[in-house]
Amino acid sequence: MSDLIEGFLGKSVEGKKSKLPAQLDYIQSATGLFLGLFMWVHMFFVSTILISKDFMYDVVQMLEGSMFLKEPQPAITSFAVLVVSAVFIAHGLLAMRKLPINFRQWQSYRTHMGMMNHKDTSLWFIQAATGFVLFFLGSAHLAMMFAKSHEIGPYASADRMYTDIMWPFYLLLLLAVEFHGSIGLYRLCVKWGWFEGANAKETRAKLKKLKWAITVFFLGLGLVTLAAYVKIGYEHRDNAGERYERTSHLELRHDGKVKA
Numbered sequence: 001m002s003d004l005i006e007g008f009l010g011k012s013v014e015g016k017k018s019k020l021p022a023q024l025d026y027i028q029s030a031t032g033l034f035l036g037l038f039m040w041v042h043m044f045f046v047s048t049i050l051i052s053k054d055f056m057y058d059v060v061q062m063l064e065g066s067m068f069l070k071e072p073q074p075a076i077t078s079f080a081v082l083v084v085s086a087v088f089i090a091h092g093l094l095a096m097r098k099l100p101i102n103f104r105q106w107q108s109y110r111t112h113m114g115m116m117n118h119k120d121t122s123l124w125f126i127q128a129a130t131g132f133v134l135f136f137l138g139s140a141h142l143a144m145m146f147a148k149s150h151e152i153g154p155y156a157s158a159d160r161m162y163t164d165i166m167w168p169f170y171l172l173l174l175l176a177v178e179f180h181g182s183i184g185l186y187r188l189c190v191k192w193g194w195f196e197g198a199n200a201k202e203t204r205a206k207l208k209k210l211k212w213a214i215t216v217f218f219l220g221l222g223l224v225t226l227a228a229y230v231k232i233g234y235e236h237r238d239n240a241g242e243r244y245e246r247t248s249h250l251e252l253r254h255d256g257k258v259k260a
């Protein structure tokens with residue numbers, strides 16, 4: 001009954017407003033923070049190809065449990081994808097509350113943005129637009145990684161980029177996620193007053209510089225990594241589909257021994 005009254009009047013029987021919007025905002029920030037930090041770790045894993053094919057191969061095997069299991073299990077990757085997807089979906093659903101949903105709201109936002117000419121308001125626009133792109137491309141990537149977790153490796157990933165012509169998809173995803181993620185983390189710091197210190201204005205200027213440095217670093221790293229996969233895919237084009245074999249046969253086994 002009390003739900004019904006609140007549903008009609010927007011207030012509880014005692015006249016209090018629901019705490020739910022604030023709680024939803026909190027969950028949105030927490031999921032955003034998780035995804036933002038996950039993407040940093042993810043970019044380091046993916047860019048191991050820049051060190052060597054063997055190194056990327058070893059890292060993939062390790063993430064598939066080679067240190068503990070007799071045989072590496074790609075199902076572990078699929079499980080990790082499910083966990084990340086759950087957070088991704090929760091974040092996307094909650095974020096949708098913030099998007100202008102009809103022409104009137106959209107017009108009003110644009111007018112305010114133009115009149116205020118305030119950089120942080122314009123940043124929100126970039127975040128909403130890149131979030132919309134991520135909704136499609138991010139979901140497709142996660143579905144692909146879930147279904148093809150056994151096809152991750154120096155050759156399998158590179159063949160996907162070049163022979164399966166997935167590099168334009170990854171280029172768009174990379175641009176969207178890097179801008180969205182670093183703007184998001186910056187906005188999180190401002191929103192919750194993290195690292196505020198004595199002079200909030202000064203901190204905001206510093207945070208903004210840091211945000212740009214992080215965007216440039218991860219975008220640069222991502223582009224070089226993408227180029228490396230495309231190059232390997234191009235060189236491997238006549239043997240696309242063939243799996244990578246380690247060049248040196250030193251391998252750390254699940255029992256802790258080194259196999260030659």
Ligand code: HEM
Binds near residue numbers: 124180181
């Ligand atoms: C389904 C795809 C996604 C959509 C639709 C989406 C959309 C949004 C929107 C509209 C906001 C601004 C919310 C506000 O003004 O309060 C936001 C915030 C944020 N997003 Fe996303 N996003 C998505 C995926 C991601 C991913 C993959 C990351 C990781 C890089 C991420 C990280 C963040 C962060 C850190 C925030 C700041 C949270 C806050 O202000 O409370 N998002 N997202």
Ligand code: HEM
Binds near residue numbers: 042046137174223
């Ligand atoms: C547990 C979940 C995830 C796994 C296992 C995973 C795995 C991978 C792998 C193996 C690649 C290399 C290319 C390939 O083999 O196709 C890759 C690239 C990429 N992923 Fe993910 N990914 C995950 C989540 C995400 C999420 C949530 C996003 C952002 C929405 C994302 C964005 C990207 C981007 C932008 C690239 C290209 C990076 C570059 O070339 O520099 N990934 N991912």
